[in-house]
Amino acid sequence: MHCGKVRKLLADYADETLSMRAEEQVRRHMEGCRRCAGLAEGLARTAALVRVLPRLETSPEFVRNLRRHLPVAVALSRRTPEPAGVRGWLSRHTPRGRQHYGLVLAPLALAVALLVYAWSIRTAPLVTASEPVISETAYLAAVAREHALYASEHPLMDTSAANLSVTLVSARKDR
Amino acid sequence: MEVADLLLVERCKQDDTDAYEVLVDRYRNKILNYVARFSGAADAEDLTQEVFIKAYLAIRKFQGKSSFQTWLYRIANNVCVDRYRRSSRDRIAYSLDDPVETEDGEVAREIPDWSGDPEGVAQSRELQALVQQTLLTLSDKLRSVVILHDLEGMPYDEIAETLQIPVGTVKSRLFNARMELRNKLRPYVEGQG
Numbered sequence: 001m002h003c004g005k006v007r008k009l010l011a012d013y014a015d016e017t018l019s020m021r022a023e024e025q026v027r028r029h030m031e032g033c034r035r036c037a038g039l040a041e042g043l044a045r046t047a048a049l050v051r052v053l054p055r056l057e058t059s060p061e062f063v064r065n066l067r068r069h070l071p072v073a074v075a076l077s078r079r080t081p082e083p084a085g086v087r088g089w090l091s092r093h094t095p096r097g098r099q100h101y102g103l104v105l106a107p108l109a110l111a112v113a114l115l116v117y118a119w120s121i122r123t124a125p126l127v128t129a130s131e132p133v134i135s136e137t138a139y140l141a142a143v144a145r146e147h148a149l150y151a152s153e154h155p156l157m158d159t160s161a162a163n164l165s166v167t168l169v170s171a172r173k174d175r
Numbered sequence: 176m177e178v179a180d181l182l183l184v185e186r187c188k189q190d191d192t193d194a195y196e197v198l199v200d201r202y203r204n205k206i207l208n209y210v211a212r213f214s215g216a217a218d219a220e221d222l223t224q225e226v227f228i229k230a231y232l233a234i235r236k237f238q239g240k241s242s243f244q245t246w247l248y249r250i251a252n253n254v255c256v257d258r259y260r261r262s263s264r265d266r267i268a269y270s271l272d273d274p275v276e277t278e279d280g281e282v283a284r285e286i287p288d289w290s291g292d293p294e295g296v297a298q299s300r301e302l303q304a305l306v307q308q309t310l311l312t313l314s315d316k317l318r319s320v321v322i323l324h325d326l327e328g329m330p331y332d333e334i335a336e337t338l339q340i341p342v343g344t345v346k347s348r349l350f351n352a353r354m355e356l357r358n359k360l361r362p363y364v365e366g367q368g
């Protein structure tokens with residue numbers, strides 16, 4: 001076995017994951033090659049040195065904080081705006097994989113929609129009793145307010161407000 | 176008896192947040208440690224929250240092709256890489272000659288005297304801070320592998336699955352990461368002998 005091959009196996013050698021035969025070959029090589037032996041020892045010590053880093057544990061508030069953040073995040077993520085207008089209506093009503101239905105439905109839907117629209121502006125007042133629409137800014141402001149409230153009670157603990165809104169906005173963009 | 180991860184995931188897909196809390200409890204410390212060591216961030220716990228929120232929002236996309244743990248680490252890795260990219264724009268490159276920051280304030284970087292009590296010195300906060308800062312000088316790719324393997328104790332094949340790279344690449348990155356760390360921490364590595 002030559003030095004190049006031995007060096008490729010050194011990580012496995014240090015972790016004792018080599019086959020018995022390969023391990024024996026590496027060991028025999030290192031008995032005669034001080035450079036590889038020195039390298040192996042240095043790498044093993046480096047791995048050991050990295051392990052001086054202590055294990056951390058989450059704070060007792062971790063789960064409680066998550067319980068507060070999660071419903072807000074879920075609510076925000078479900079507000080993904082659907083495509084508006086006739087296109088949106090079609091995309092909601094066309095079965096997947098049968099997009100050609102849309103080609104038939106589109107002119108029909110457009111005609112029906114125009115009829116309904118013309119009829120509605122003649123008969124009904126312009127105010128409709130639909131669900132109140134809250135703007136994205138209003139939502140984010142609500143989240144920010146909640147965090148501000150929390151941060152004022154626990155000034156040193158809650159630094160996640162900005163992260164959360166960034167997360168939520170990017171999570172929604174991903175969809 | 177412990178309920179299997181995949182069963183809990185199925186319950187999460189039905190909006191069962193109690194099931195999710197069991198998963199969170201199972202993995203919160205692992206993810207915290209990975210995130211803290213990868214990012215070196217003081218707000219590692221907030222980043223960990225972000226990981227668990229992202230995971231919950233995406234849980235319907237989890238198909239069970241890999242383990243839940245692998246999937247979670249992958250999200251953690253993405254959150255960290257993203258954060259690191261954002262913050263490194265503002266970060267001033269530091270050199271190993273700079274003072275080490277510890278919780279007791281800044282102290283000058285000096286090589287400890289190994290002749291005394293090496294165990295005690297090895298446990299010192301100063302050395303921990305030095306190792307952490309040296310980890311941060313590695314590239315994302317090397318850093319993720321060395322943390323997953325040497326600190327999280329993850330086997331090669333799981334690392335390959337988490338980072339979606341071949342096992343051979345995991346091994347070569349681990350080798351390169353340890354070489355780079357050895358060179359940067361040479362006085363400490365050699366002094367231990």
Ligand SMILES: [Zn+2]
Binds near residue numbers: 035037
């Ligand atoms: Zn050799």
